[in-house]
Amino acid sequence: MVDVSQHELVPDHTILDGDEIEGVLEEYNIKKTDLPKIKRTDPALRDLEADAEAGDVVRVTRDSRTTDRAVVYRLVVE
Amino acid sequence: MAAITEDVEAIVEDTELPNRLKEEVYDTLEDKGDLTIEQVDDIVRAVESQYLDTRVDPLDPVGTVSAQSIGEPGTQMTMNTFHYAGVADLDVTQGLPRLIELVDARKEPDTPTMEVHLEEEYATDRERAHEVVWNIESTKILQLGDVSTNVADMLVQIDLNEDTLEERWPTADSLESVVADISESISSSLGVEVRTPAPTVVEFGPEEPSYRDLLQLVEELRDIVFKGIEEVTRVVIRKEETENGEEFVLYTEGSALGDVLDLEGVDASRTSCNNIHEVYRQLGVEAARESFINETMDTLADQGLDDVNIRHLMLVGDIMTNRGTIESIGRHGISGNKESVLARAAFEVTVNHLLDAAIHGEVDDLNGVTENVIVGKPIKLGTGDVDLRMTARDGAEEAD
Numbered sequence: 001m002v003d004v005s006q007h008e009l010v011p012d013h014t015i016l017d018g019d020e021i022e023g024v025l026e027e028y029n030i031k032k033t034d035l036p037k038i039k040r041t042d043p044a045l046r047d048l049e050a051d052a053e054a055g056d057v058v059r060v061t062r063d064s065r066t067t068d069r070a071v072v073y074r075l076v077v078e
Numbered sequence: 079m080a081a082i083t084e085d086v087e088a089i090v091e092d093t094e095l096p097n098r099l100k101e102e103v104y105d106t107l108e109d110k111g112d113l114t115i116e117q118v119d120d121i122v123r124a125v126e127s128q129y130l131d132t133r134v135d136p137l138d139p140v141g142t143v144s145a146q147s148i149g150e151p152g153t154q155m156t157m158n159t160f161h162y163a164g165v166a167d168l169d170v171t172q173g174l175p176r177l178i179e180l181v182d183a184r185k186e187p188d189t190p191t192m193e194v195h196l197e198e199e200y201a202t203d204r205e206r207a208h209e210v211v212w213n214i215e216s217t218k219i220l221q222l223g224d225v226s227t228n229v230a231d232m233l234v235q236i237d238l239n240e241d242t243l244e245e246r247w248p249t250a251d252s253l254e255s256v257v258a259d260i261s262e263s264i265s266s267s268l269g270v271e272v273r274t275p276a277p278t279v280v281e282f283g284p285e286e287p288s289y290r291d292l293l294q295l296v297e298e299l300r301d302i303v304f305k306g307i308e309e310v311t312r313v314v315i316r317k318e319e320t321e322n323g324e325e326f327v328l329y330t331e332g333s334a335l336g337d338v339l340d341l342e343g344v345d346a347s348r349t350s351c352n353n354i355h356e357v358y359r360q361l362g363v364e365a366a367r368e369s370f371i372n373e374t375m376d377t378l379a380d381q382g383l384d385d386v387n388i389r390h391l392m393l394v395g396d397i398m399t400n401r402g403t404i405e406s407i408g409r410h411g412i413s414g415n416k417e418s419v420l421a422r423a424a425f426e427v428t429v430n431h432l433l434d435a436a437i438h439g440e441v442d443d444l445n446g447v448t449e450n451v452i453v454g455k456p457i458k459l460g461t462g463d464v465d466l467r468m469t470a471r472d473g474a475e476e477a478d
Contacts, residue, residue, distance in 0.1 A: 011364050037401050042362040
């Protein structure tokens with residue numbers, strides 16, 4: 001299998017720990033389920049060090065077209 | 079050229095500009111050359127105020143603005159750009175049909191194609207690039223030689239073309255091994271015994287003499303893929319300029335991204351295809367979003383409509399990938415999943431939505447724009463979402 005994370009279309013994905021999740025939800029004043037979703041089986045999560053479980057939050061660091069880097073969060077589902 | 083002094087840096091870094099704009103400001107200042115500190119300050123302030131002016135205000139209807147900003151240029155796209163020999167004689171759907179295909183998130187594009195980049199040693203050597211080409215382009219029997227049916231002996235005879243074999247199996251040790259490979263493929267796919275009466279002649283026949291079986295075998299023979307990837311019918315090789323020299327890039331007709339990424343010689347970090355669903359399956363939602371934005375922007379740019387701001391396309395990409403899969407814009411996707419009954423009914427197939435809602439006893443909370451327009455209430459956008467409250471002034475006595 002190819003290492004998907006090396007592909008230029010795939011931004012960095014990292015799994016957040018509990019405290020970081022709290023921080024994110026507080027910053028945006030939202031519930032966890034308000035976040036955009038990502039499937040547990042998503043190829044981009046396949047090669048991460050830890051396996052992503054449903055309920056985890058993933059930080060996606062995109063190389064944005066409009067600013068330097070754009071950080072978005074996705075909730076792992078299913 | 080004026081060097082960027084510490085003073086200039088202090089001015090620029092003091093602004094609220096994002097890094098990318100700061101870089102651009104530095105570049106421009108450097109190009110301009112001799113500028114006094116005051117002039118630099120003026121320029122930077124002007125840039126900053128422009129930037130702050132163009133930021134989106136709270137309660138701005140960004141979705142509506144995006145819809146109009148993509149829709150209006152869309153009206154200028156030509157309908158009849160069906161096929162067009164643009165990129166190295168490949169047929170690629172362009173213009174409005176392609177744009178519709180993208181926002182509809184079709185499972186399979188009209189003209190699937192891949193852009194295959196090669197690893198360095200393959201990318202600079204035409205011979206080696208061709209090795210990869212033959213591993214991608216599907217090779218069928220009609221490309222390899224002449225097929226004839228001998229009804230008298232109940233035999234199918236294939237007269238293989240030696241040059242073609244050498245061309246398509248450049249890494250093979252000998253002609254015999256290639257012919258043996260081909261016979262092996264035929265016998266395993268068709269379940270017949272294959273003989274090679276001459277070095278480049280292969281023949282076989284049905285077990286029982288039967289004219290129908292013989293023709294059936296020829297039919298099936300034509301569909302066997304001897305080498306390459308079944309979905310890819312053609313590969314075009316092109317020399318392209320890069321930052322450090324030239325490289326060969328392959329463009330394909332038909333796509334199978336997963337298979338190609340695993341091939342030897344293929345640069346799996348830059349190869350992609352125009353099927354968003356395939357990108358989604360192989361590389362994930364985030365890659366699919368990127369790819370959607372790229373494809374849409376390229377489609378618009380090809381039609382000279384590249385002044386559509388990328389942010390609108392990014393918004394569409396965000397919405398389409400919001401649930402972790404790819405959803406289309408429209409009745410079966412985003413618009414069909416709206417919370418509000420009235421909003422769905424207002425989009426398409428009004429009666430069905432209202433009927434279903436009535437059967438299931440759905441309630442509409444009138445939170446969105448469409449619902450409120452229908453019932454004639456102010457919409458909750460812009461000034462419509464601002465409530466004013468007045469309290470009696472503390473010093474009410476003074477007024478007396």
